[in-house]
Amino acid sequence: MIDKATLDRAVSAGILDATQREALIALAFASSSTDPAATDTVSLSVDDQLRLVGGGNDIFVTVGIVLLFSGALFALQAVFPSNSIVLAALLAAASWAVAEIVTRQKRMRLSSTLLALVFSASVFAILSDFISSRFGLPDAVDFLSLPALRDDALPMGLMMSGGxxxxxxxxxARFKVPVLAAVIAVAATGLAFLAAVLVYYDQITSGAIAPVAQQLAEVLSNALVVPLVCGLIIFAVAVFLDLHDRERQTVWSDCAFWLHVVSAPLLVHPLFILATGQEVLDGSIEPATGAALLLGLMMALFVLVALAIDRRSLLAPTLAYFGSIGIYYLISGAANTTGIPPFALVLVSIGAIVILFGAGWQRIRGLIIRPLLPTSLLDRLPPIKA
Structure with a gap:
């Protein structure tokens, strides 16, 4: 069957118009109960698909969008102040208007992702400027002045994250751009973390926690629960979307991809600190007994979960994190005795793992996941390709 990418290229090349494209998709699903309006593809292989680039014309239009908005930004800054709400509002309106053509009519994926990010950044700037003017904040807020903002911190956080x-x-709702799932997840996590910080701040000011370095480090360590819980929630939502669309034919599958990208660092970072006993304030690590074993088990667990749900988007940030921080400390002793730079061993280790999984992902899935999980669960997970 012809996939959605081919139909999109046909529309971009002028072979089909948008109406004919939708008619072909409706015809393809005429004998199925699947709703064509909710489907993002006609036929896709299940291999952690990310429908991000729609072809050469999509890249071409993306370059045009970068040039257009860069020129517009420089031009508007000559008329309005750089922190003007009007400037940000104009960019947000322009990104929406361009998306009406690029996303709604032409369905260009990479261009649509860029426009969605421009819109989100513009809204963020609008909210920042509004909050600054509403609460009379100075242009630069230093660390020592943050306690003075305690009474207004929660309203500001609600305005920023909620907006x-x-x-x-x-x-x-208008354009169905998957990357916005990550934007929403990050905004919600930021609000939750702010609420936790305010709770711990109140404990310090009330005398429940002494404001000395040891207690402050303990407070920050306890605050790791927030990103960990948020990461688990985001991961659960992503898995739900994957199980709801195990063939990965709708836009919700792409939303799940971005949610996995967001959830991975939120899960890995707190677990790494808890496993190694890293000092939150100075970043030094004094691994407790069995820390190396815990890190190894954590990596194995993430690999198994990523294989089970067929999501390399969950595994890639995990490998990057452990490669840059965790594995460095685990192999530094061996590197010091051989004279080989630890960073070189990190690159070799992670590179070998990435190539191994990249070249034989589905084969590895079959060898590990098939005998490990019961058939009832395998029938709900993404199919394992032969």
Missing amino acids: LIAAASLYF
């Missing part, structure tokens, strides 16, 4: 989530949701 960004509302704007991203409205944009998604």
